[in-house]
Amino acid sequence: MNQHHWTIIGISAAAGLFVLILSDGALTGSRKNGFASLKKGEDIYLAACASCHGVDGRGNDRSSVAFEKALPDFSDCAFTSRETTADWVGIATHGGPVKAFSPLMPAFGDALSRNQLEKAVAHVKKFCPKKKWPQGEFNLPKALNTGKAFPENEVAWSLSCTVEEPVTIGGKFVVARRIGARHQIEAAIPFEVKQVERERADGSTATRWGEGAGDMAVAWKSVLWHSQRIGNIASVTLDVFFPTGDEHDEISDGIFAFEPAFAMGQIIAGIGFVQLQAGAELSTVPHRVPHGVFWRGAFGHTFRRGGFGRAFSPMVEVLGAKELEDGTAVEWDVVPQFQLALSQRQHIRMGLGYLIPVSDFSDRQMKVMAYLIWDWFDGGFAEGWHP
Ligand code: HEC
Incomplete structure (x- = not known):
């Protein structure tokens, strides 16, 4: 072969390679464009x-x-x-x-x-075309006191403890189950361990420890409306309390009571969320245990690493309550707190906060409050902790 042939082979090879590179580029280009062109x-x-x-x-x-x-x-x-x-x-x-x-x-x-x-x-x-199901966006972080509007499938343990004497440690075990699109049924078993004050014969006071079950409750919740356009959900609930608690240790009043309430959640795009709840505690023996009313609000924001990571939601609650009896004042509290997802799946979460009375401090105490919730619809308790 002479130099001429080598030149022809060289040019052909270069051209072939060039065509190959081009066609490969075109191929990958078209593959990418294949997905990229999909708009619907x-x-x-x-x-x-x-x-x-x-x-x-x-x-x-x-x-x-x-x-x-x-x-x-x-x-x-x-x-x-x-x-x-x-x-x-x-x-x-x-x-x-x-x-x-x-x-x-x-x-x-x-x-x-x-x-x-x-x-x-x-x-x-869109595979679920029915509009009556409130979307997961409305499942706002649970505050320590303010009831949620969203119907849940969840198990919750909550605990509160006063920080000074007389000590009261209160706990509650709650199981909630969703029924259909908009309803929820719930059962709660409370218990308490506390220092009970009693007066001695000489007029001085002493304390002793008491403990026992509180009044068991069952509750029904129904969503009234929800609108993704305005970011709002609202529900009504009715709790019925049974006199199962320990009266001797002043854990229970020993009466049936009813608690109708209204709860609302509002998503404020780009800012956070507000949850409001207002209701009444209706006594069946009002001359001994007066009726009461309460109103609660929680404001917070959820932070998530990279937009999808573990959720951290700082919140602050304001609580108001009043017994419907002459001479009683409104009791106000604020509760700074946060909720944190513990499991990777985020179906196990904890809340921790501090209740600070802002009225009547002499009679009312600060409390540490906490809960652990398990959203069992998303997986077993031991599931979903690691990737
Ligand atoms: C190769 C098969 C495969 C493809 C392709 C696939 N998925 Fe999946 N997807 C799965 C499997 C398997 C699961 C169940 C995972 C589990 O339960 O651990 C799943 C679960 C899901 C879930 C449910 C998560 C939950 O909360 O339970 C969503 C949402 C989802 N996929 C969306 C998509 C979307 C959107 C696409 C297309 C962009 C897609 N998937 C493509 C296999 C696939």
Whole structure:
């Protein structure tokens, strides 16, 4: 071969390589453009999600997906309505493990833009077309005292303790279960350990320890309305208290009582949330135990690392209460507090705060208050702690 041939081979090789590089670029370009050109939520879902989750959102069966893990049914409103869009965009971006779900749920953060994933999740949400289910966005962080408007599936343990004598340690175990789209039933068992003051024969006072169950309660909650457009949800509740508590240690008044209340949650876009509750404590023996009224408010903000990470919600509550009896004053308290998600799935959360009386300090005490809640719909207590 002479130099001429080598030149021709060289040019051909270079041209071939050039064509290869170009065509490969065009190929990857077109693959990217293939996803990038998808603008409608439905098209994005069909291209990226339907191979596992099914065209109808019910999840393809095991024979067609080649893994054992059961897929969720997005047409089940009880499931699809209660999660927030932000959480699901987080899962679609970073994959199942970001909320301690299976890694079989892939991460799409590199393949699809944030905007496309939001549209895909919006399409997922449409598999539940019924509007009567309040969306997970309304499941605002639980405050220590102010009742929530959202119907829950949850188990809660709460504890409060005065910081000076006479000491009162109060605890409560509550199980709440959602019924249908808008209702909830709840049962509460309280207990108390306390120093009871008594007067000696010579007129001085002494204390002794008492302990026992408080008045058991059952409660019903119904959502009155919810509107995503204005970010508002409202409910009514009725608690019925049974005289099961210990009267001897002054833990119970030994009477039936009713507590009707109204609760409201308002999301303030970009700022935080407000929760309000107002109600009455209706005594069945008013000449001995007077009726009372109360109003409570909580204002807070939720911080999440990267928009999807563990939620931390500082809040402050203002509490007002008044016994409906002549000569009694309004009792005011403020309660700075926070709620923190403990598990990676965020279905186990704690709240911690400090109740400070701002009226009548001489008779009323400061209290440390805490709770632990387990949202059992999202997984077992031991599940979902690690990615
Ligand atoms: C390769 C199969 C596969 C693909 C593709 C897939 N998913 Fe999933 N997805 C899963 C599996 C498996 C689970 C269940 C994970 C678990 O329960 O641990 C899941 C769960 C979910 C959940 C439920 C999380 C919860 O709260 O329980 C959402 C939301 C979700 N996927 C959204 C999407 C979206 C949006 C897409 C498309 C952008 C998508 N998935 C594509 C396999 C897939």
